[in-house]
Amino acid sequence: xxxxxxTPAPTEKLTAKDFTSDQEVRxxxxxxxxxxxxxxxxxxxxxxxxxxxxxxxxxxxxxxxxPYYMDTYGLHSIHGRATAVASGLKTTRPELSxxxxxxxxxxxxxxxxxxxxxxxxxxNVNMMLFNNEIYGLTKGQYSPASPLxxxxxxxxxxxxxxxxxxxxLVLGAGGxxxxxxxxxxxxxxxxxxxxxxxxxxxxxxxxxxxxxxxxDGAFEVFTEKASKxxxxxxxxxxxxxxxxxxxxxGIKLDGFKPIVVNIADVSANDxxxxxxxxEMKATLLTRFFDDPKKIGHMPxxxxxxxxQDKPTYDDAMNAQVADIIKAKGKGDLDxxxxxxxxxxxx
Amino acid sequence: xxxATQETKRQVENxxxxxxxxxFAGDSGDGIQLTGTQFTNTxxxxxxxxxxxxNFPAEIRAPQGTLAGVSGFQLxxxxxxxxxxxxxxxxxxxxxxxxxxxxxxxxxxxGIIIANMEGFGPKNLELAKYAKGxxxxxxxxxxxxxxxxxxxxxxxxxxxxxxxxGVKDIDRSKNMFVLGFLLWMYNRSMDPTLSFLKEQxxxxxxxxxxxxxxxxxxxxxxxxxxxxxxxxxVKAAPMPKGIYRSIMGNQATAMGLIAAxxxxxxxxxxxxxxxxxxxxxxxxxxxxKNFDVKTFQAEDEIAAVCTAIxxxxxxxxxxxxxSGPGIALKAEAIGLAVMLEIPLVIVNVQRxxxxxxxxxxxxxxxxxxxxxxxxxxxxxxxxxxxxxxDCFHMAFEACRISLEHMVPVMLLTDGYIAxxxxxxxxxxxxxxxxxxxxxATKPNSVVENADGTKIEKFLPYxxxxxxxxxxAVPGTKGLEHRIGGIEKENETxxxxxxPENHEFMVKLRQEKVDRVAxxxxxxxxxxxxxxxxxxxxxWGSTYGSIKTAVKECIDEGIDVSHAHVKYMNPLPKxxxxxxxxxxxxxxxxxxxxxxxxxxxxxxxxxxxNFNKIKGIPFSSGELKEKIKExxx
Numbered sequence: 001x002x003x004x005x006x007t008p009a010p011t012e013k014l015t016a017k018d019f020t021s022d023q024e025v026r027x028x029x030x031x032x033x034x035x036x037x038x039x040x041x042x043x044x045x046x047x048x049x050x051x052x053x054x055x056x057x058x059x060x061x062x063x064x065x066x067p068y069y070m071d072t073y074g075l076h077s078i079h080g081r082a083t084a085v086a087s088g089l090k091t092t093r094p095e096l097s098x099x100x101x102x103x104x105x106x107x108x109x110x111x112x113x114x115x116x117x118x119x120x121x122x123x124n125v126n127m128m129l130f131n132n133e134i135y136g137l138t139k140g141q142y143s144p145a146s147p148l149x150x151x152x153x154x155x156x157x158x159x160x161x162x163x164x165x166x167x168x169l170v171l172g173a174g175g176x177x178x179x180x181x182x183x184x185x186x187x188x189x190x191x192x193x194x195x196x197x198x199x200x201x202x203x204x205x206x207x208x209x210x211x212x213x214x215x216d217g218a219f220e221v222f223t224e225k226a227s228k229x230x231x232x233x234x235x236x237x238x239x240x241x242x243x244x245x246x247x248x249x250g251i252k253l254d255g256f257k258p259i260v261v262n263i264a265d266v267s268a269n270d271x272x273x274x275x276x277x278x279e280m281k282a283t284l285l286t287r288f289f290d291d292p293k294k295i296g297h298m299p300x301x302x303x304x305x306x307x308q309d310k311p312t313y314d315d316a317m318n319a320q321v322a323d324i325i326k327a328k329g330k331g332d333l334d335x336x337x338x339x340x341x342x343x344x345x346x
Numbered sequence: 347x348x349x350a351t352q353e354t355k356r357q358v359e360n361x362x363x364x365x366x367x368x369x370f371a372g373d374s375g376d377g378i379q380l381t382g383t384q385f386t387n388t389x390x391x392x393x394x395x396x397x398x399x400x401n402f403p404a405e406i407r408a409p410q411g412t413l414a415g416v417s418g419f420q421l422x423x424x425x426x427x428x429x430x431x432x433x434x435x436x437x438x439x440x441x442x443x444x445x446x447x448x449x450x451x452x453x454x455x456x457g458i459i460i461a462n463m464e465g466f467g468p469k470n471l472e473l474a475k476y477a478k479g480x481x482x483x484x485x486x487x488x489x490x491x492x493x494x495x496x497x498x499x500x501x502x503x504x505x506x507x508x509x510x511x512g513v514k515d516i517d518r519s520k521n522m523f524v525l526g527f528l529l530w531m532y533n534r535s536m537d538p539t540l541s542f543l544k545e546q547x548x549x550x551x552x553x554x555x556x557x558x559x560x561x562x563x564x565x566x567x568x569x570x571x572x573x574x575x576x577x578x579x580v581k582a583a584p585m586p587k588g589i590y591r592s593i594m595g596n597q598a599t600a601m602g603l604i605a606a607x608x609x610x611x612x613x614x615x616x617x618x619x620x621x622x623x624x625x626x627x628x629x630x631x632x633x634x635k636n637f638d639v640k641t642f643q644a645e646d647e648i649a650a651v652c653t654a655i656x657x658x659x660x661x662x663x664x665x666x667x668x669s670g671p672g673i674a675l676k677a678e679a680i681g682l683a684v685m686l687e688i689p690l691v692i693v694n695v696q697r698x699x700x701x702x703x704x705x706x707x708x709x710x711x712x713x714x715x716x717x718x719x720x721x722x723x724x725x726x727x728x729x730x731x732x733x734x735x736d737c738f739h740m741a742f743e744a745c746r747i748s749l750e751h752m753v754p755v756m757l758l759t760d761g762y763i764a765x766x767x768x769x770x771x772x773x774x775x776x777x778x779x780x781x782x783x784x785x786a787t788k789p790n791s792v793v794e795n796a797d798g799t800k801i802e803k804f805l806p807y808x809x810x811x812x813x814x815x816x817x818a819v820p821g822t823k824g825l826e827h828r829i830g831g832i833e834k835e836n837e838t839x840x841x842x843x844x845p846e847n848h849e850f851m852v853k854l855r856q857e858k859v860d861r862v863a864x865x866x867x868x869x870x871x872x873x874x875x876x877x878x879x880x881x882x883x884x885w886g887s888t889y890g891s892i893k894t895a896v897k898e899c900i901d902e903g904i905d906v907s908h909a910h911v912k913y914m915n916p917l918p919k920x921x922x923x924x925x926x927x928x929x930x931x932x933x934x935x936x937x938x939x940x941x942x943x944x945x946x947x948x949x950x951x952x953x954x955n956f957n958k959i960k961g962i963p964f965s966s967g968e969l970k971e972k973i974k975e976x977x978x
Binding site: 021023050051052053054055057060067068070071072073074075076077078081084085086087088089090091092093095096113114117317320321324325327328329330331333334336337338339341342343344345346 | 387390391392393538582585586587588589590591592593601604605608613615617634635636637638639640642644645646648649652653654655656657658659660661662664678679681682686772773774775778819820821822823824825826827828829830831832840841
């Protein structure tokens with residue numbers, strides 16, 4: 001009988017399997033989370049960082065079980081607070097790659113405050129928001145991402161509150177990396193995860209994720225072959241915004257107003273060329289949020305809306321401490337205890 | 347003892363006193379806290395023992411001249427040992443009519459009132475809600491006191507005439523006049539204040555000059571004005587030899603946290619949200635980033651504690667601090683730390699509750715919240731500081747226990763000791779013990795696979811003799827593991843909903859906290875006999891009042907002892923046997939009997955409750971009375 005260590009030797013190239021924990025995955029069969037987990041496990045070996053330097057932090061909800069299934073460091077915290085836990089971890093351990101997994105209830109409702117403040121501070125973590133527009137773990141109540149009129153267990157006559165436009169919120173909170181992908185497009189999802197990792201600052205990746213038990217088909221117009229091309233706008237940096245069953249439509253800016261045009265009717269130069277570094281254009285793109293049932297609606301954009309370089313809070317915090325140590329010297333406990341004024345009793 | 351001195355120009359009596367209580371009171375904009383602090387520091391340097399108690403209104407600038415806006419600073423100094431800020435004042439410096447009205451009840455008969463005349467004009471009298479035409483300085487109501495009316499404002503303005511400062515700025519230095527005068531009255535040197543002014547106004551030298559001028563004018567006013575015929579002397583107190591400094595409780599807490607970080611070799615992370623009266627801990631820590639201190643002003647109380655938990659998961663000393671309302675918001679996250687079994691220190695600077703309650707006043711009513719204020723069976727270690735300087739020791743202890751036992755620890759202080767100050771014979775860094783941290787670095791068990799091969803594995807919830815689990819931090823190769831708030835299996839940490847396992851884990855977490863009792867000092871009798879008639883059992887900031895009352899009762903021949911508990915959960919192992927040694931156990935608390943409930947529950951001891959829930963500390967006088975009452 002041989003004794004070996006549980007982790008491979010450092011020279012060994014890691015595979016997705018090395019990121020698979022020994023825990024049984026307990027999501028419902030057919031849940032979109034499976035695909036997201038698979039893509040995460042697949043890209044991890046390609047990030048070029050040691051496995052032990054990766055930490056997944058989650059709150060509560062179906063999505064938040066994610067850390068248990070990743071063979072990295074993981075913390076399954078409390079409802080809505082993963083972003084705060086991750087903030088404390090990243091600011092004190094900046095060398096770690098910290099990933100936050102949250103559902104739409106976790107990240108936008110109970111944890112909404114922490115989400116916007118994470119974005120405001122631009123702490124260098126990657127937040128994946130699994131948006132299924134429903135509360136799954138509590139068995140089917142509407143969420144702050146559910147569309148108006150949603151029939152759910154808690155809204156049998158239809159919800160009467162408006163949903164968040166999550167990415168517009170993220171942009172408003174100062175997000176420096178804003179992207180959207182979907183569980184049903186593994187190639188796109190993997191590339192978005194990698195880009196999220198590469199970004200230095202808070203990366204916010206919204207992932208449309210199907211809850212096949214409580215909200216089946218919420219995103220099917222975007223994910224199913226029959227409608228996907230017509231309803232989605234797959235953005236690529238430097239390329240014109242084109243969509244449609246036969247890539248026959250494009251977006252053109254008429255002043256500040258985006259309009260849908262037939263490519264045949266315009267010259268290629270007239271089309272909106274996607275620039276992921278343009279904040280004003282990103283603002284317009286996040287507003288492509290129409291109900292797909294609405295006549296004349298805009299297609300829903302996927303890909304990277306915005307990338308911005310901006311100093312991060314974690315860097316600033318550590319730089320400030322280093323600067324003060326440099327200026328004042330490392331703290332002397334005796335001097336601290338002594339204070340400014342003392343007196344002696346003999 | 348009375349002696350006449352020849353040094354002064356006129357016949358001035360020099361009277362020696364053992365101890366004096368001075369209350370400075372005025373508008374919160376009158377510089378009361380500064381005047382009090384300067385007088386305190388001067389007296390400390392002279393070797394007096396000291397205790398202070400600042401008393402602020404909840405509003406930063408409450409309407410000027412009103413009763414709601416009165417700010418106070420009470421100072422008790424003596425040539426004898428001092429344990430409280432004093433029950434009643436000997437001297438009251440009142441900057442306006444409202445300050446007089448709000449505090450007159452606490453002045454001793456025959457006490458001295460120094461009244462700023464300008465603050466007793468018609469407008470001020472009206473604001474202080476005196477009847478039209480009524481003036482306490484004129485109506486005879488103060489006949490049993492010695493009243494000195496001083497026109498501080500006019501004298502200050504005269505002193506700075508032609509200084510180039512505007513009237514508003516001139517008036518701001520009138521507190522220096524008062525300070526100068528009191529320094530004369532109590533035979534104190536102006537030097538400490540002069541060097542303070544130099545430091546304070548380094549960048550505005552013109553203010554050094556003007557403030558110095560006013561300070562000296564106040565001193566000379568005493569020297570030359572005929573009305574003042576007595577100066578007082580309070581000699582140095584018999585204190586243990588050593589080097590002292592003055593310390594405030596919140597400052598001491600911050601320093602205790604830094605010391606613990608230094609002695610454990612960890613980075614201190616303080617996640618917090620501003621709240622009265624805990625914010626000064628943040629202010630203090632933020633100044634000391636060269637100790638590798640990381641302060642994080644979070645978006646709310648919940649985020650504050652969660653960032654501390656994240657930092658702790660990362661292998662740092664994670665600390666959060668707040669007051670009662672904030673602690674309520676942190677409850678769920680504290681429960682998470684209990685389940686994660688990682689270090690976390692929570693500081694609760696208690697204030698009057700419930701809800702917003704009395705934000706700037708003191709109370710000890712969060713003990714049961716500390717012990718039980720979470721969902722489920724959720725035990726944590728709780729320690730409490732007894733005095734401003736004790737905040738240092740108990741903050742250090744909270745960190746030590748948390749780190750060595752992998753358990754959340756709550757430190758209870760309160761507004762009284764947090765803002766109060768006392769002389770502190772501070773330790774040298776080398777006298778402070780090391781805190782030994784053992785991060786896990788390799789797998790801690792061998793498990794057998796289905797095929798019979800054995801592999802080394804890391805079990806995150808394997809326990810040592812303290813029942814604490816290994817602390818394996820991200821970045822440690824081969825120890826990747828997942829922890830969370832869901833019930834888990836012992837050793838593996840795997841999620842488990844097994845009924846037997848849950849009960850087992852609940853009891854295990856309780857036992858782990860209980861075993862901390864093996865690692866804390868036994869309870870001592872602070873004062874009095876080991877066995878006798880009455881035991882006064884206290885905890886927290888009531889220490890000084892109880893100490894004084896019991897000491898005086900013992901001096902009068904009463905059979906009474908004092909024990910003061912600092913380790914609130916688990917309680918010291920010998921506490922039960924101490925209780926059995928007394929016929930009666932008196933428990934004074936600034937709450938409705940919370941610790942008493944615990945004592946009755948754990949030891950079936952019939953306690954006598956003595957409760958004060960007024961937002962102010964016990965006076966030693968009322969405690970003495972109570973002791974005498976039950977001694978009958």
